[in-house]
Amino acid sequence: MPMQLRRRTLGVRTLIGFILCAALGAGAQPALADGPPLKLGEFLDLTGGGASAAEAARLGVDLAVQEINAAGGIAGRKVQVVTADTQTDPTVGVGEMTRLVSQEKVDILFGPVISQVIMAALPVVNAAKVPQMGATGSELIVPKIAPYYFSLLINAQSQASAVIAQAVQVLHAQSGAIISDSGAQSQSFVESMKKEMATRGMKLTGVQQYQYRATDMTPQLLTLKRGNPDTLFLFASSGEDAGNVLKSLDDLGWNVKVTGNYTVATFAGAALKVAGVDAFHAHDVTGINYKAFTYCDAKALPKPFLDFVAKAKAFRPSDAARLSLPFAATFYDGVGLMKQAIEASGGKTDGPVIAAWLEAHAGDYKGIIEDFAASAQSHFLVGPGALASVYPDRVVEGGLQQRYGCGGS
Amino acid sequence: MQDALIVLVHGAGIGAVFALIGMSFNVVFNSSGILNFAQGNMLVLGGLFAFLVLPSSPGIGPWFVFLPASALLMAALLAVQGYLTLLPLRSSVEQHSWLITTLAASVIIGAVLLIFQGTAQQTVRSPFPSFWFLGTRVPAPYALSLLLALVWFGLLRWFHTRALTGLAISAIAQDLDAARAAGIRVHRLQILAFAISGLIVGSAGFVAAPVIAIANDSGVSYVLHGFVAAVIGGLGSDLGALVGGLLVGMISMYAAYTYGGEFQDAVSLALLVAVLMGRPEGLFGRPAARRV
CATH class of the missing domain: 3.40.50.2300 (Response regulator)
Structure with missing residues (x-):
């Protein structure tokens, strides 16, 4: 074989080798770009009476999503956020929920923060069997009528x-x-x-x-x-x-x-x-x-929450300055808990599967709030033991x- | 008895705000037959102006300087709104596109407030201290709102009966076509009426800023109560708006005291229905003959 031809063959082999290695290497990475994105619906009361709480909730969700996407997504799927504003109006909420589950085909839902809004939208979300976490306190929202809905808020009781x-x-x-x-x-x-x-x-x-x-x-x-x-x-x-x-x-x-x-x-x-x-x-x-x-001694403040505050301030400084960061942190934890539930369920986002996991294992999650708990009888994720007078x-x-x-x- | 007096004093205070909105309704209605449903958000804008210009502990001096500024600013804004509302209308009493235009103006103001101020309710402190009256500490803005309502009532009465421009507007109210045939510049006077309603609602929003909800979604409640006040009193009658506003304020407060807060709005709307059933033209309105 002439020297020139042998060099060209070597070059082609090297190129093929590089392509193969690159392909194998890519296969070892999380399939972030391969699978369809996991659609997260923000079903929030961004205007009207619930707005100040909903905006804080959105800050927490968006920050969590940014971090999750940077770390490879949920079960290898990039998270895509779709936002809906209920206007703190149950009628508008039903329309927005229909859009989220029927048109946008969201996989998971976060919000609302007002009980009436989720109560009106329950038939829609129940039919779609989409797992959801909001922050509502009405005790009328029980697993019997809201099997896939969990509340990050302490209930009225x-x-x-x-x-x-x-x-x-x-x-x-x-x-x-x-x-x-x-x-x-x-x-x-x-x-x-x-x-x-x-x-x-x-x-x-x-x-x-x-x-x-x-x-x-x-x-x-x-x-x-x-x-x-x-x-x-x-x-x-x-x-x-x-x-x-x-x-x-x-x-x-x-x-x-x-x-x-x-x-x-x-x-x-x-x-x-x-x-x-x-x-x-x-x-x-x-x-x-x-x-x-909360804290007792100003010299011994809780570190997990302080870390969240620093991240929120870096993420959206103006929002972090005006919104309730504890409320934002609650939803930030909610997204983390949902991620753990989906990954532990083999990447499934079916309402019945996620609900069953949360009922059994919510207490395993250790976030900023360490006292999550739920059961088949109660989907309120925070109980009286996690509370303090301030x-x-x-x-x-x-x-x-x-x-x-x-x-x- | 003491409790009832306290409730009535507070009711008169908030009722004065409703009366001012009712009067601003009347000025525009008399000249053009238009009910400006953006008045509630215009009131909120007056309050927002107070929030933006007054310091957290305002002095009396700046308050007196910025009060006319708020009125003039809202007058200019209402004049623009009036011009745009009247622009497509050959005759405002025969076409009803103003209904959509004024509602759209209200929605736009709410949306702009949401974008620039967010959803929070802004707080304004009064430079005037509260005072004790009939066993209750009365916020000074309530008393000032009542005073302002009386001042505007007097001014409007003088304007409509003594000033040449006011008489011309009264002529439009009686017969628009005849007024136009007589050489009155109807369109210009209608825009002027919008501006005058801006003076009323701009000053009302500024004065009442410490006791109203300055938020993107609170205008609807104020325009509803102002409308109820104007209709109960008789659309077009300033005396009616004054009395109607005070009635709505006092009765809704008394309903909250006697039956519970959940009945506050329901009772004022029931009052509207009762008055309209017994006297459709309102307490001080005049029945109008209509050619068929």
Whole structure:
């Protein structure tokens, strides 16, 4: 063989060798670009009453998706986000859910944050058998009617237990009145509170409601004041509403102690803007938060949450500065939990398969929140054991709140 | 008794805001037969202006400087809206495209607020302290809103009965075609009426900013209550809007106190139905003859 021809043959063999190696090498990588993308539907209340919470949820989901895609996706499939805005309107929500499952053909769903919205959309999502995680608190949403839906929010019963425990054991209150908004979640809370108060022998002196975005709750509070309760239980769905309740209390000059729910703690920033810090002090306001988002000693803050805060600030600085990062972290954990469920189920995204895995193994997941749990009877992923009473106005890095009883006033 | 007085005082405060929206409805309605459904969001824009220009602890000086600025700004905006609304209409009383145009203006304002301000409700602090009256601490913006409603009622009454331009607008309200035949520049006066409604709602939003919800989705509630106030009082009657606004405010507050907050809006709408059944032209409206 002439020298020139032998060199050319060697060159062709080398080239083929490189192509084969490259092909084999590519086969060893996660099949990120090979399979169809895994479609994640954001079914969120991005406008209307639920907007501030939904925006925080979106921040958490988007950050988790970015990290998951950078690490190879879920079961080798790149995650593609499709967003729908329910406008906090159940009717709009049904239409958007239909679009997500029928047109977009999403594999998994995150949201909403308002109970009425998911209750209206349940027939659509049930028929499609798409696994879903939202943050709703109504106890009407049970596995029987929502078999593939899980809530990252503590349910009304858990909140009621924690709120009553705070009132009875710490404040030594013997009677209480309840003020809440008119949402479905709040009505579940009121019913749970009535049961819990009856169980503990606490006297209920009155119940009142207000509508989202109401600015003057004076007439409702005036009615409740007549009952002379030891404490006022406040169940708000937005920080602004909680602030307006406190402002109206000041207008009446009624210095009652206020024991608030999860929203009063998590969205305290908005409430503080409306009512001012003096109102929080005057009414010795407490709220309920996940232990993962609380601290006792300012020198020993929880690292998993601080890491999330740093990532969120780098990801979307302006959103991280104005939104509730604990709420965002809850959804961030939710995406991680869903990823683990899908991968442990062999990459399947069928609602029945994922629901069965979550019911059995949700507690195995260790994220920022370490106390996830679910069962065939309850799809609320966070129970009362994961909660703590906090001072909503004592906030440090990222929204961490001081647990009640820690530190000086 | 004491409780009822407290409820009525607060009801009158928020009712004054409804009355101002009702009066701004009337100014446009009298000149063109148009009901401007963007008025609720215009009120919110007035409040947003207060949020943007006033510091977190505002002084009285800046407040007095920016109050007329808010009114003038909203007057300019409403004049533009009026021009665009009237542009395709040969006669505003015979065509109803304004219904879509004014609703569209409301939706656009809400969307712009959402884009630039997000979903949060903005908070404005009043430079005037609250004061005690009948056993309740009354937020100063309530009292100022009531005062503003009375001032605008007086000004509009003078304008429609004494000022030449106001008399011309009154002539349009009575017979648009006759007014046009008499040489009145109807289109120009209709735009002026839009601007005057902007003065009312811009000043109302600024004054009431500390007690209204300044958010992208709160305008609907205000326009609904303002509309109910105007209809109960009698569309076109400023006295009717004033009385209707106060009635709606006080009755809705009293309903929340007596029956619960869930009945607050339902009762004011029931009041609307009751008034319309008994007196379709409203409490102070005049029945209009119609040629068939």
